[in-house]
Amino acid sequence: MAGRRLTLGTFSVKVHSVVKFEGVSLVRRLFLFLVAASATVSLCSPALAGELFGGVYVHDVKLPTDKSGIENGADLQLGYRFGKIGATPLQPYIFGALNTAGQTSYAAVGVSAKFGSSIYVRPGLGLAIHNGSTADFFRPDKIAFGSRVLFEPELAIGTRINNRLSIEASWVHMSHAQLFSQENPGIDNLGIRLNLAL
16 A cells, blocks of 8 residues: 555554555654754764653644644654753754644754753754645645744743753744745644653
8 A cells, every 4th residue: 555645534444554655754754854963963062961851742732923723632752952062051952742643743953051950941943844734825624834844943941850850841833934935824832841861
């Protein structure tokens, strides 16, 4: 079935075929993107231990910063934040987010900075690649992003639990500011994530 697109009616019956057809190239692209981005940011980052982070996000929350709010499910996020770049507060990061409802999943790479100690703020800015629609017109069933590559600004407010563990309330936004097409509804995800220093 690798050469044919399966209909929605056969999706639940032939899920493995759909995953094989739809998922292999996407997983390969996301994997190559993550490997290339990881290699790039590791060249910019010192050989200091970073931190693993993971969280759960409400997918596609309707906020004033987007024009969507039509997808659902939760996003399971897992990533790695590298050590600081020199004497700056900047930390390169890389993560992937898988949507539990089969909606838009994505991977991102960027740079964040942490301000504060026991209570802190962490803004970040990155680039993301996603598996959602790139259509340049409105769709009522899913977000038509208008581009495969999106900007990924984010903001977190967190607190340190102990020397290695911290928890954050996090906002992740993705859009392209109409730089790549006229269709730019954007998406906002709100969640909680844990950080584990290595």
